[in-house]
Amino acid sequence: MKSYPAWVVLTSLAAAQFTVMLATSIVNVALPQVRAGVGLSDGGTTWVVNAYGLAFGALLLAGGRAADLLGGRRVLIAGLALFAAASLAAGLAVSPGALIAARAVQGLGAATIAPAALALAVGVYPSGPGRGRALAVWGAVSGAGGAGGVLLGGVLTQAFGWPWVFHSVALAAVLVLVAVAALVPSAAGRSAGGFDLVGTAAVTLALTCLVWGLTTARGAGWTDARVLGALIGAAALLAAFAVIERGRPDALIPPRLFATGRVAAANLLMALLGSVWIALFFFLPLYQQQVLGMTPLSTGTGQLPLAVAIMLGAAVAPGITRRIGGTATVTLALLTEAAGMVWLARISADGSYLADVLGPSILVGLGLSTAFVQLTGLAVDGVPPPDAGLADGLVNTTRQVGGAIGLAALATLAGSVTAHASGHQPPPEALTAGYRAAFAVSAAVLAATALLALPLTRTTPRLPDRTTDYAPVA
16 A cells, blocks of 8 residues: 555544544534424433434443454444444434434444544654644644534534534545545554453443433432432443453453553543533533524534634644643643633623623633643553554543533533523523533533642653654554
8 A cells, every 4th residue: 555644644534533523513503403303302402412422432442442453444444434324314314213323323433433543643653742743633623623513513504404414424424434545554563352342331331321310310300210220220330340351351441551550540631521521512502592592603603713722722732731741731721621611601691602602712722622632642651552542442432421421410400400490580591590500510620620630640741742652654
């Protein structure tokens, strides 16, 4: 196969990551139209987002392991094909069940794309500044995919209708598949061993029970037998997963992955960051449309400053780290995002985009992308090449699972606050009260994460420049 420059290979792999993140948020602006189009309930509307995020997060470890065993390029191409087919099916869905099922399969495809693409991407560059720049690109396209999805979703929904938010993702996946097949070489250093099917089933069922319980609590209440049963089942399955993994030669999460001490720290922090990441792209467009009365197009356009801030933060992250160190950079980034969330927690029903959304969006975007770049670099620091896909899958898992759990919990909180306020406030004020509560809790989570980052990241003072020693593949 012809060898292409490293930046060409990285571009095609980054496009795969962008497409995955695009699918995470492109549906958010279209949710009111999707709900009317297929007859979704309040809980069903949340599951349009969570079915994708849950399948994505719960199966990322399996996707990373598959990439290590079978080869990243092969798994990436297969994942893109499945992702494109599921996206097309989602756009053609005419019932809630069909749409939610298609979104779950779409998440399965994403779970194979993300770890394979990142493992191949970090293999393109040797350790050092080049690796740092590659991770900065990864952070930029990941964050921009989330914000760009809101923009594109608004444009497509208003111009062509909600099915095109899914059809456009299908088209993008096909184009990326062609580029990957033509430009990306196969990586060397496949892992030995087998696939941990039992462990995969246990952790997937555990996460499903957990998110289902949190989501159902919104309507049924925390004392409902189904909710309690789901949460107890999740705890039991997670305990069983820990027992299953102990001593297995082909464990889904082998202990050697945490040998450096940095992987565990990065994944804990990434899970907390992810718990407010996806929720932001869920609640902010709803506030713009349902309270401020903005159209899907104007809502999407209003996300442009957020997208620009995300790309700017990712671009300057390596330079900031070289000047003040990794720990200070992560902490400052998380506090900057927390400040933006505090600002959003002051939104009002009679507010405006310029006064209530623009400023905090910029702060959140700068902090979000900078923290993402640093924590991604920390999560792959010191991991040997045969476990690259697994480490990449793990950090993506913690972000996505954290996002699914965070969205379920914050949606339950916002719904409860809105329901309580509806008894004595008009609908716009009641909705705004729920959104304010979600943003306030998000700010508190980010502030706590910043405090945790101080002791947990001190072992790696220059994160982008001290990444793993993968051999280049191109």
